[in-house]
Amino acid sequence: MTESITTSPLFLAASADAPAVEPASPGIMLLFAAVMCATYVGVAVERFHKTVAALCGAAVLVILGLVLHLFEYHQVYDFLKEDLNIFGVIIGTGILVDVVGKSGLFHFLSMYIVRFTGGSATKLYLTLCLVTFLFVAVLTIVPAMLILSSLVLVICRSLNYKPMPFLLSVAICANSGAIATFASGLPNIMIGTAAGIPYAHFLQVSLPYAVVSLVIAVAVLRFFFRNDLPWKQSDQQRQELKAQIETFDPWAMVEDKRVLIRSATILMATVVGFVFAQQLGVGMDFVAMVGATAALLFAGKGVEDAIHKVNWTVILFFMGLFVIIGCVKQTGALAWVAKQVVEFSDNEITLLVPLLGVFSAVASSIVDNIPVAATLIPIVKDIAADPSVPIETLWWTLIISCNLGGNGTPIGSISCVIAIYALKKEAGVHVGWGTFLKLGGTIMLIQVAGAIGYMLIASDRGWLPSL
Numbered sequence: 001m002t003e004s005i006t007t008s009p010l011f012l013a014a015s016a017d018a019p020a021v022e023p024a025s026p027g028i029m030l031l032f033a034a035v036m037c038a039t040y041v042g043v044a045v046e047r048f049h050k051t052v053a054a055l056c057g058a059a060v061l062v063i064l065g066l067v068l069h070l071f072e073y074h075q076v077y078d079f080l081k082e083d084l085n086i087f088g089v090i091i092g093t094g095i096l097v098d099v100v101g102k103s104g105l106f107h108f109l110s111m112y113i114v115r116f117t118g119g120s121a122t123k124l125y126l127t128l129c130l131v132t133f134l135f136v137a138v139l140t141i142v143p144a145m146l147i148l149s150s151l152v153l154v155i156c157r158s159l160n161y162k163p164m165p166f167l168l169s170v171a172i173c174a175n176s177g178a179i180a181t182f183a184s185g186l187p188n189i190m191i192g193t194a195a196g197i198p199y200a201h202f203l204q205v206s207l208p209y210a211v212v213s214l215v216i217a218v219a220v221l222r223f224f225f226r227n228d229l230p231w232k233q234s235d236q237q238r239q240e241l242k243a244q245i246e247t248f249d250p251w252a253m254v255e256d257k258r259v260l261i262r263s264a265t266i267l268m269a270t271v272v273g274f275v276f277a278q279q280l281g282v283g284m285d286f287v288a289m290v291g292a293t294a295a296l297l298f299a300g301k302g303v304e305d306a307i308h309k310v311n312w313t314v315i316l317f318f319m320g321l322f323v324i325i326g327c328v329k330q331t332g333a334l335a336w337v338a339k340q341v342v343e344f345s346d347n348e349i350t351l352l353v354p355l356l357g358v359f360s361a362v363a364s365s366i367v368d369n370i371p372v373a374a375t376l377i378p379i380v381k382d383i384a385a386d387p388s389v390p391i392e393t394l395w396w397t398l399i400i401s402c403n404l405g406g407n408g409t410p411i412g413s414i415s416c417v418i419a420i421y422a423l424k425k426e427a428g429v430h431v432g433w434g435t436f437l438k439l440g441g442t443i444m445l446i447q448v449a450g451a452i453g454y455m456l457i458a459s460d461r462g463w464l465p466s467l
Helices: 026-044 052-069 075-081 083-103 104-115 121-139 141-159 163-177 185-194 197-202 205-225 235-245 257-274 284-298 303-308 311-329 333-345 351-365 369-383 391-405 412-425 432-461
Strands: none
Touching: 026 052, 026 284, 026 311, 026 333, 026 369, 052 121, 052 311, 075 311, 083 104, 083 185, 083 257, 083 284, 083 303, 104 141, 121 141, 121 163, 121 205, 141 163, 141 235, 141 412, 163 205, 163 311, 163 333, 163 391, 163 432, 185 369, 185 391, 205 351, 205 391, 205 432, 257 284, 284 303, 284 351, 311 333, 311 369, 333 351, 333 369, 351 369, 351 391, 351 432, 369 391, 391 432, 412 432
């Protein structure tokens, strides 16, 4: 749902050097756009696997493109080559997180976090929200959510707390963490690669609003769940909880302390590599793969098992998605949409930013933020063909809105899907669309409105570093 990568010019797609697309007839444009929309409906429908939907849509459009002589078959590989580094980051970080997780590092940190709160519902709640933000920023949203959802369920069973307030809060706060760094969310990786945004720029531009969006989320969540947790506890209750938590063993999952230390060192070195990838003249896919290789070499036991844990369904989903976007782009449909947006807004940034922000957020909440980001990237490139348009403002609006739009519905982001699935499977708690829309939809509206204002002010004051 919800989860590239380079900042070096050597790794960036040379869209400016690509041959101009000869627009197809309006009928062909509509046909290809209709197949793409049908594919996105398939992605949104739960009973139809999103990877199967993407691969089916790609197959249909490739066949149509060949039959209608829109492109030669070898051009399909061109649709993929611009984004091959995304696969490198997904594979590398997937292996790294799996190996580090087996060392017991994440369980070790989690247990100390629980001990730090003393079992107080208020402290535990705020700490979990903050830890979620930090975990997602460092580990990316998918592995962080898998770790945190398991942790929350164990804590709630041990302390007899309702799991829904904690799990839904973790899921929504995860989407704030997803805009913090280059590699924390899959839309960031896709957009950051296409735009050539350095890792450090995320810390300068999106991280500040990520913190603001986290505060907004926690405030609304705390009000919404005001009657679902024992926010006020007596001294005796706190002492009993603290005594219970003291029995938790942080070292329970640690088999070898040396492996734990090596895993922590490799993880930190990889994060530092992400930050300085541009200065080193390499792509973040290279950094991720080096980190994965180091983890397998110095801290990994089951190499085959770690490689099998890579999310190959997401990779296949991306492959299908990129082929679909490439086929539709080849008809000239995306350039036509960009032209309409430019004419409607008259290239006024005060209209472009709200249009892009609202559309990307709402579309992400309905379909999923990954296909929305993939579809809008070439459109933003076409809009920015006019040198008077500040392209940086549009890229940052797209990054922030796509991620925060995932809060709007239960299927809007991978974090919400993981949390709701865990609640239903492990706790027998069903979260309806109405409940989630009331909570997540409200948070999304406030966050996206704030993001649009933030982007307009940042653009006007010249706070956005040029690319």
